Amino acid sequence: MRWPFGARDRQLWRIALPMLVSNLSVPLLGLVDTAVVGHLAAPHYLAGVALGTTATNFVFMLLLFLRMATTGRTAQALGAGDTQAILKALAQPLALALLAGSLLALLAPWLIPALLSVSGAEPQVREQAALYLHWRWWAAPAALANLAICGWLLGLERLKGPVLLLVLGNLCNMGLDLYLVVGLHRQVAGVAQATLLADYLTLTAGLWLVRQELHRRGSRLRDLLPQVRGDLAPLLRLNRDLLIRSLLLQGCFASLTLLGARLGSEYLAANALLLNLLTVSAFALDALAYGVEIKCGQALGARRLDQLQAYWQAACRQGALVAGLLGLAYLLLGDQILALLTHQSQLLALAQVYLPWHWLLPLIGVWSYLWDGLFVAATDGRAMRNSLLLASLGFALALTSLPWLGNHALWLAMSLFLALRALALAWIWRYRHHNGRALMAPTAAC
Helix, strand or coil, X not given: CCCCCCHHHXXXXXXXXXXXXXXXXXXXXXXXXXXXXXXXCCHHHHHHHHHHHHHHHHHHHHHCHHHHHHHHHHHHHHHHCCHHHHHHHHHXXXXXHHHHHHHHHHHHHHHHHHHXXXXXXXXXXXXXXXXXXXXXXXXXXXXXXXXXXXXXXXXXXXXXXXXXXXXXXXXXXXHHHHHHHHHCCCHHHHHHHHHHHHHHHHHHHHHHHHHHHHHHCCCCHHHHHHHHCCCCHHHHHHHHHHHHHHHHHHHHHHHHHHHHHHHCHHHHHHHHHHHHHHHHHHHHHHHHHHHHXXXXXXXXXXXXXXXXXXXXXXXXXXXXXHHHHHHHHHHHHHHHHHHHHCCCHHHHHHHHHCCCHHHHHXXXXXXXXXXXXXXXXXXXXXXXXXXXXXXXXXHHHHHHHHHHHCHHHHHHHHHXXXXXXXXXXXXXXXXXXXXXXXXXXXXXXX
């Protein structure tokens, strides 16, 4: 093997490169949203979108297990050659997604005021956030169904499908952003309306891709219906642990925004700018984690520990390389990136104070993303839940420094949170491997 691109490395990049391109369209959308709103007259528009986006992510990403569980179960079913399990791996999460999304849309008039009431943000910021959420949450059924569809296509290693859906959705969103906000001057409402329309366009394309894939396998869309009625207990057990994991994860990220809001709207807006950098890092490094989910999931389904270890070592090599490049980019170009997002000099100066944290965060966070990918492949929600319990405790302890460190305490807490996630999962896997249980991680029967 010639480092850093051996055979396994190249196979991972065959998955990671298209996912990297499509993943980067997600934070690029965030950058466009921020840039469009950040150039409006007052900072409370940007703060309102930041608060609304945080509330949306908190609720929607609680259901991220719809993507994670689907990918792991589908990859294992593919590795085992189980056709019926492949159908069930889509049917059950898709049904849950549509049900949960519809409930969120219907309950929005009651949930939105409750979420914003605990934010501690200024009234004009809450007003803009409520306007954003009023439109954004009608996209819940489509947004959650898209998670399940992308997870299924990823598990089948049909990479063009998820890439197409992510890029199509985000390009539509960005185009509608510019048209509705800049062209029609709909301000914050326009940002949410753009996302609403783009999510349903993406769902339409996703269902067409599912139909094509089922046709290749000799099945039809209606063949999914009997699989919904199968045994849901394994999926629900997995999803229970992943739901708790997502709740803790989103709680920590929401705390970053909510505590920033309590420091003042200028800190909330500055942290919103910096969160774009963290999001870019997360989505770039997640591209390699997708490769881990798919290839290690197939190895687990086929009971091949040698393949599992080879792909994991390749992922560690490539993850370290990408994280180092991201940290270097933020070191050399971070000021220029922030300047593209806002013209408000005071806000820019405040964000630059906390920019050095982002020189290190990719190097700290890469291991948490890769370990998450391995445990998604194993469909081991319990271990992921337990790692988040430990990381959340560390996050909370770091926040006790808030009276002395101010906004620096929030970024210290985030750094510790990412590090503890990785350390906990590494210890669990090492313990299993030492006891000969690497291929005996809890899996959800398909």
